[in-house]
Amino acid sequence: MSQQKIAFITGASAGIGEATAVKLAQEGYHLILNARRADRLHILKTELEDSFGIKVFLSIFDVRNRDEVSTAISSLPDEWKKINVLVNNAGLASGLASIEEGNIDDWDVMIDTNIKGLLYVSRNIIPLMIQYQTGQIINIGSIAAKETYANGNVYCATKHAVDALNKSMRIDLLKHDIKVTGIHPGAVETEFSIVRFKGDVERAKKVYEGFENLVAADIAEAIWFAVSRPKHVNINDLIIMPMAQAQAGIIQRK
């Protein structure tokens, strides 16, 4: 494999992760792509390798499963272990309910994926970055990492935790020259709302009606901006909103 840089992207089978894979492949990165849906990742691998002449390694695991995460990362072939960029993107909202009516299984899946999953992946990849003296971590937060909105309670709490981890990682990893960047999007039309509403596509569509939402490629561009800065520059935090969205719950619809 040639000496191009390597990026590891979690949640690359859809949405922002997939768009980031396309953008980084266009820019010549070799990619390690993670998600649970292997069929989608196999198709993406073929497309990216054929279109951009880069190499893709698939790492199929559930970020919530601590053993799967450590086995997958420790068994990466040696030529894939020098990871320059980790994009901690896998995440979800499950449900939208007032706190007293919240479904505790929904709470568990959000906490396990958005917080614990991000931690498991980071804990396994950071030692490789330290060993190879290279690295940048991009943590995908949300406007929900900065603000709360009605019925968003536990999702917002998980993303506030990502914001705290982003800031903490930056302090702890300073001594290792590892950059840490938080990317915080507002409303992006992906499978996010379909997942939040458990397959209710009609309800999901309504989230994006009457205004121009962001698309996943907008966020991929921002990630590329952060990744492509010179060595002495770090983008600590970016909040990226649709023009029609002033705050988490405040959208101007026509």
Ligand code: NDP
């Ligand atoms: P999508 O639902 O389109 O994509 C989510 C990705 O995460 C999929 O590839 C999914 O793959 C993966 N994923 C989910 N759970 C797991 C898991 N347990 N293990 C491994 N992979 C997993 O949503 P988005 O692209 O919108 O979301 C990406 C990130 O952006 C999330 O962290 C989300 O919170 C954040 N975000 C989204 C916003 C939006 O408006 N869309 C705004 C702000 C932040 P698979 O199911 O195959 O495992």
Ligand code: 8X3
């Ligand atoms: C996703 C955006 O506003 O639905 O993180 O929380 S929002």
